[in-house]
Each structure stands twice: as C-alpha cells, then as structure tokens.
Amino acid sequence: MQSNRINNSSYLSSGIHWIEDNPRKILILLGLLINSIIFYDFIFGNKLYVFGKNMVDSADFTYPHLMHAIRYLKTQSYPGYSFYIGLGQGYYPFYSLYLSSLIPPLALLTDAVNPTSLPGLIVYREAFKLILAAWLFFEFLSLTGIKPLPALIGGILFGFSGHLLISSPIELFTSEAVLVAMMLYGMELVLQRRAPWVFMFAIVFMGLLSPFSWYNWGLLALGVLPFRFYAQYRFKWKKLPRIVLTLGGVAFIGALLSAVFSGSVIELMLNSPRVGGDATYFNHLFSRFFAIESPKFYVSALYRMYGNELLGGSTTEFMGWFNYFESPWFYCGIFTLLLIPQSFKKANGKWSISNLLIFLIVVSHIFIPGLRYLFWGFAGDYFRSSSLCLIAAFIYLAMNGFSNILKVNKIWKAGIGITAVFIVFTLSPLFPAANNLIPELRWGVMALVFTYLGLLILLIYRTEWSLFLILVFIVLELGWQGKHTVNKDGVLTREMLTQPLGYNDDTQLALKWLNQHDPGFYRIDKDYYSAYYSIKSYNDGIAQNYMNSSSYYSFNSLYYIRFLTLLGLADPKSDIGTRWSAGLDHRDLLLTLTAHRYKLTKDSISNPEYVRNYLPVQKTGNVTVWKNKNAIPFGVVLHQYIPKEHLLTFADTIKDQILLRAVLREGLPDSIKKELKPYISPNNPEVFTDSIYTQVTNQLNQEGLKLVYQDQNHIEGIVRAEAPGILLLPMTWDAGWKAFINGKEESVLVINEGLSGVYLPKGIQHIKMRYFPPNLKLYAYLSGIGCLLFFGLLFFWKRIRPK
Numbered sequence: 001m002q003s004n005r006i007n008n009s010s011y012l013s014s015g016i017h018w019i020e021d022n023p024r025k026i027l028i029l030l031g032l033l034i035n036s037i038i039f040y041d042f043i044f045g046n047k048l049y050v051f052g053k054n055m056v057d058s059a060d061f062t063y064p065h066l067m068h069a070i071r072y073l074k075t076q077s078y079p080g081y082s083f084y085i086g087l088g089q090g091y092y093p094f095y096s097l098y099l100s101s102l103i104p105p106l107a108l109l110t111d112a113v114n115p116t117s118l119p120g121l122i123v124y125r126e127a128f129k130l131i132l133a134a135w136l137f138f139e140f141l142s143l144t145g146i147k148p149l150p151a152l153i154g155g156i157l158f159g160f161s162g163h164l165l166i167s168s169p170i171e172l173f174t175s176e177a178v179l180v181a182m183m184l185y186g187m188e189l190v191l192q193r194r195a196p197w198v199f200m201f202a203i204v205f206m207g208l209l210s211p212f213s214w215y216n217w218g219l220l221a222l223g224v225l226p227f228r229f230y231a232q233y234r235f236k237w238k239k240l241p242r243i244v245l246t247l248g249g250v251a252f253i254g255a256l257l258s259a260v261f262s263g264s265v266i267e268l269m270l271n272s273p274r275v276g277g278d279a280t281y282f283n284h285l286f287s288r289f290f291a292i293e294s295p296k297f298y299v300s301a302l303y304r305m306y307g308n309e310l311l312g313g314s315t316t317e318f319m320g321w322f323n324y325f326e327s328p329w330f331y332c333g334i335f336t337l338l339l340i341p342q343s344f345k346k347a348n349g350k351w352s353i354s355n356l357l358i359f360l361i362v363v364s365h366i367f368i369p370g371l372r373y374l375f376w377g378f379a380g381d382y383f384r385s386s387s388l389c390l391i392a393a394f395i396y397l398a399m400n401g402f403s404n405i406l407k408v409n410k411i412w413k414a415g416i417g418i419t420a421v422f423i424v425f426t427l428s429p430l431f432p433a434a435n436n437l438i439p440e441l442r443w444g445v446m447a448l449v450f451t452y453l454g455l456l457i458l459l460i461y462r463t464e465w466s467l468f469l470i471l472v473f474i475v476l477e478l479g480w481q482g483k484h485t486v487n488k489d490g491v492l493t494r495e496m497l498t499q500p501l502g503y504n505d506d507t508q509l510a511l512k513w514l515n516q517h518d519p520g521f522y523r524i525d526k527d528y529y530s531a532y533y534s535i536k537s538y539n540d541g542i543a544q545n546y547m548n549s550s551s552y553y554s555f556n557s558l559y560y561i562r563f564l565t566l567l568g569l570a571d572p573k574s575d576i577g578t579r580w581s582a583g584l585d586h587r588d589l590l591l592t593l594t595a596h597r598y599k600l601t602k603d604s605i606s607n608p609e610y611v612r613n614y615l616p617v618q619k620t621g622n623v624t625v626w627k628n629k630n631a632i633p634f635g636v637v638l639h640q641y642i643p644k645e646h647l648l649t650f651a652d653t654i655k656d657q658i659l660l661r662a663v664l665r666e667g668l669p670d671s672i673k674k675e676l677k678p679y680i681s682p683n684n685p686e687v688f689t690d691s692i693y694t695q696v697t698n699q700l701n702q703e704g705l706k707l708v709y710q711d712q713n714h715i716e717g718i719v720r721a722e723a724p725g726i727l728l729l730p731m732t733w734d735a736g737w738k739a740f741i742n743g744k745e746e747s748v749l750v751i752n753e754g755l756s757g758v759y760l761p762k763g764i765q766h767i768k769m770r771y772f773p774p775n776l777k778l779y780a781y782l783s784g785i786g787c788l789l790f791f792g793l794l795f796f797w798k799r800i801r802p803k
Helices: 016-021 023-038 055-075 092-099 103-109 120-141 147-159 162-166 171-191 197-209 212-233 238-256 259-270 281-285 295-305 334-344 355-367 370-372 384-408 412-428 432-436 441-461 466-485 506-519 542-546 558-566 576-581 587-591 610-615 654-657 689-700 776-800
Strands: 047-051 492-493 524-525 596-601 615-622 623-628 635-638 640-642 662-664 707-708 714-721 723-731 737-741 743-745 749-751 755-760 763-771
Touching: 016 023, 016 147, 016 466, 023 120, 023 147, 023 466, 047 055, 047 120, 055 542, 092 259, 120 147, 120 162, 120 171, 120 384, 147 334, 147 384, 147 466, 162 171, 162 384, 162 466, 171 238, 171 384, 197 212, 197 238, 197 259, 197 743, 212 238, 212 355, 212 384, 238 259, 238 776, 259 776, 281 370, 295 334, 295 412, 295 432, 334 355, 334 384, 334 412, 334 441, 334 466, 355 370, 355 384, 370 384, 412 432, 412 441, 441 466, 466 723, 506 524, 506 542, 506 596, 506 615, 506 623, 506 689, 558 723, 587 596, 587 654, 610 615, 635 689, 654 662, 714 723, 723 749, 755 763
Parallel strands: 524 596, 640 662
Antiparallel strands: 047 492, 596 623, 615 623, 635 723, 707 714, 714 763, 723 755, 737 743, 737 763, 749 755
C-alpha cells in the first residue's frame, strides 16, 4: 500500500496516510456523515420521503405502486395479473422490480403496508444506495490507476451527484446509477483480467430492473471500452477482440440469468403503445438530431452543473428549461469542474488527447440533441441517461487530473484559472442570466470556487492541511447542495398521514364500509382525486386499494389503450395520453359495462345524473357512497355483434349504448360469428330511456357470471347462457389468461379491441380462468441455461484465467 501514497511523505500528516490506507472505511464514514446532513429531517424529524409538486411522480407513481406491490406480495400466491392497473394488466415484471427494491420483503417483517410507516423506510433505502454507488465508483476509479485519495473523493462526488439526489424519490433512476457504477467497475475488472463476476451481475440486475438498461448503458460501455483499453494496453489492438468477446460472453450469460424476469419485462414493453403502438416520438426527435435549442436550454445546462437548485425547484418556482425533473442533472461538485482541465495535461506535461476526446464527446450531447435522444432510442427527450454519463466522465477526468497533481506536485495554473474565471463570471451580475438564480445558492457557489482555488494554490506549496480542508469542504458542499435538493415544498409529513388528507382522506372510511357490506368483486368510480398535491391523480385506486379504470403507468397495456381509443377516450399516438389515462371517466354506461358497482362523490347531490343513475347508500365523512342502480356482474353474456366501421359512425354516447348489447365483429372467428346475431340499430338510437337502460341491464344480470372464487390470478364461476354468446369479461386482454369451460380449454378472445371474452354455448356453464405470465416457462429455461453456463465458467475460471 505504501507505493500508492502521495510521493512526498513529509507533505502529509499521519491522518492522510491513514486515509490512503483505509479509503473504503473513510468513504463509508463520509457517506454516513453526508447522509445525516442531507436526510436529517427525514431520519429524525417529521418528514417522509414522498414528494409532490416538482417531484409529483414520487407521490403519484412510486408511492402508490410500492403500496400495491406490498399488498400483492401479502395476498397472492404468485405474481401474475393485477386488476388494479387500469382495467387490468400483467403485473409480474413490475412486481419483480419492486421486490428488488428491498422494501416489500421488509414489509413482511413489519407493518409497512400501513401508509404511516411505509415512507419512513424509503429514505433508508435511498441513503444506502447513495453510499453503495459511491463505493462502486470508487472501486472503478481505483482500478484505473487514480490514487486512493482522489478516488475516494470521486466516489463521494458520484454518489451524491445531481443525478442521484434529484432522482432519489424515484426508485428506478437511483438504482440505475448504482448499476452503472457496478458495470464500470466490472468492465475494468474484465479489462485487467481479474474476474468477470461483477460485470456479469451488473447485467443481471439491469435485466431485473429494466432490460432497456441493456441498450442505453450498453451504449455507455461501448463508448468507454476504447478509452479504457487504450489506457490499459496502448496499441496492443490484437488483445481487443479477446476483451470484446469476453465482455460479450459474460453479458450474454448475465442476460440469460435474468431472463426469468427480463423476458416478461420485454413483453410488457412490446405490448405497450410506446413500443408496440403508435405513441412514439421517433420521427419527430430524429428530425431534430442537429437542432438548435432555446437559450433557456443552454442556460439550464450550464447552471445545473453548478448546483441542483440554482434555478429554483425546492421552495421556489423552477426557472429553467422544461421542468425541474426533465431539465439536465449535471451537478457533480464545483471541485470537479475546476479540475477537469487538469486532466488534459499528463503528469509529464504532455497533452492527453484521450481525455480531451472524452470531454468533447460527453459535452457534445448538450449541443447535438440527437446524441441524448439516442440514449432513449429516440423515444423521449430525456437527460437522465446522458446526464449520468456526463457526471461519470467529468468525475473521472477531474480525479485523473487531481491524481496527476499529487504525483508531480504541479498544477496547470492556466487551465484551473480560466475555469474559475468562467464560473465566477457566469455567476456574477455581469452575466444577465445569473440575475435569475437563487441568491443564497449563487453566492455560496461563488464562495466555493474561491475556496477551492485557494486550497489548490496552497497545495502547490505543500501545505499539509490543504488536503484535509479540500475533503472537509467537499463534504460540506455535498451536504449543503443535497439538503437544498431534498428539502422541497410539497414533502409529506407523518402528521399529514394521520389526518384525512390525500390518500388517507375519507375515501378510506367509505372503502372500509364497502368491504364490510359488499365484499364482492367490482370496480369503484370517484368524481374527485385523492393525491396530496396533484390536480389529477390517476393511481388513486392502487394507492387506496380499490379497482377502477384509470391508470398512470409508463407502459400501459396496448389493449387497454385500444379499447379506450375505440370509445374516443384515448389518443393512441400521444405518448403522454397513453401513460396518463383517466379511464372511463364520466361515461356511466361504460362504467356499468365494466362492473363499476359504486361511485364515491364529495359534491354529489347537485349532480342530477347521480340521482338518476345511482342510489345513495352511505355517508362517511365528506364522502357519499352511491350504488349503481343498473350494476351488472363481472362478466355478462352478449349475443349480438356489430362491425367496427358501423360502430364508428355513431356518436360516443350511442357507442356506449350499443356496447351494452353487442360486441365488435372484428376479433371473432368465423365459426363464432355464425352463432351470434348481427346488431340492428333501432330507428332512433338516441332514445335510450331509463326504462330501456333498466331492461338491458336486467337481461345482462340474468346471464351474468356468478362468481364462486376470484383473486388477481383466478376467476371461477357459473353462468347460464340462454343462447350461444360471448361471455364479456371487463378486463384487459392478456396472453397469460387461460379459460376452461366445463373443464375444456377455450380460447380467450380479444373483444372490443382490448377486453377479454370467451365463447359460451347455450346452457349452464362452469367457467374457470387462470393467469400465468406468458412464456415464463421459456424464460425460466433460458435462466436455467444461464445457470449452467455460469457454473461452468465458475468451475473453469481458475484454469482459463492467466497467471
């Protein structure tokens, strides 16, 4: 270890020697210290790590789905289908994602499903991931030849960078950052031919988290490989094919190992409007490959390098490009920015062309939009992946430069000086855009520039305290910046969760009453939203544990959106519209068709439609429970069909009437069409009186499915069909469902573009339906092959590894 120390031992105190010899211990201690500064109010105070306003996805997406995952884990024998997402959807891959977040397993040991205790666990998970990311990136930097102290600082800067702190309320993105650090560390181990296991399991965990990670972080790996290979082997290019084959082979084994999870995730993505449908930005974004952005865009990119909150976002309105969450996440420390130019000069004083190229490549994505679109396959205008690449590259370059300073005790004064002048100028009143910055943070960043500049000057004169002070100020800077980042307006408190607010509003009292008086299988509609901060929150159902028809989900089912499109309730070409769906909002006939038995309202008596179609049955707090006068079972038999082109000629209100009587002809086999009757439109279809409505639903009730048993993956019941017909099941079609009529398997048909149905002959029929994730056995076999290859490699590694 002595050979790795800074050259001039007289320059160092014994403390610096100890830090160099124990960098991992120091990293953990500093990580805990920074975490205590940033998350103090969440760990010891009344705040909970669930956010609204600028981070509304935390409260409207992550928190509800986490609650649902825990309930699912406790009540279902295996992960399969969920009726709580829209009109139902395969849940296996999404379930596995939250299983990997460590919170659901903890919920088995605690009462974490209680909403007052669950958010208290989230902050510990995120704090742990920040330290884990820091440690993995430190290991990567250490293997690249960077000295222990700069590698330690680089790890801390990565772990508490803007990417990890801004995205920490969202489970997915901090996990991605951890896996990127793990992948880089694993790649370096393969390059140095030590062991392939870290890289392999980075690929496994990426597949578990999101197989799309293989694409965007595969691009990063391809970009890093040539530079790291050159640094390791120089011009020995004959070694490159072997390295590439090793990485490729190990990645292949990792992908196979994760197939039992990742295969279903891939199917989920392919069967969503964003991938398998028309909701794509590809053509639009590809046409903007070399577009010039607005001035606000470049201002945001600049100031997000100096700090997460300079443009607002915590307690003030965000003044940057687009919005707080989608704007660049470039912050990785002022010390980093000052030292980047230092990496352009080698320890021997010559220019480092490779480091210059790295800098130009990662910065170019700011000026060439197509490069950041490429990271998302031209599916979104996001900075998340490219921001993390820039942060990792900047820290690598800076710590490379810092390591060179410590090797030769020399600083490239011009490079650091010009950088410092540029930062100070862009923060000063002389730069017009700087006047819109948060004053406290603006002057704080400027003070840090002068502080670090002074400490680097002291370093030239071998002042032993300068290294300690650099470390101290980095810890203070990261704690200061991080505390501003996570202490936002809109954070939930424990007190809020004990009051009738948000997801804990009087809806809970109404649901408790319903569960006591009607424990059946049905959906509920509300005329209000229960989220803490959103105007509209489409995940109230999964947060409050009731079934409805709305959904905010990144990959809503393609069939769910097709059904809504047929009814004029969704735009299949809108990326946003296919993710944020209000479902069957305000379409009472469709609510009846899809087994919505109750409606909850807060301002009910003034709406004549409620009085006309619903009967008030209970008042709980400020919520009124209304029962649908024309409710029908979860499954009814229809005997007529209508061509799609005919249906589309009617207004939406007429479509709703028709779909209570007939199914679309499209999707029905010819043999079944012969058994059904064509729908004949009445002379005046607009006349749909209350008596006709009641007559139609009474007939549907006579041929309704009488459930014997149901859960998320099983449906069993008895139905009497007066004539051959289609048993319409108001749930999104999914290939995982199997139907058995009187013990004989029957095909589950796609009805009305997206719902499920089964052909029934005349008479009393016993129906069983079971769900199992489609192709899961195939994916399990692939994972089994991966296990064999893994153990084979493990067995032979000692033989094939060079001495």
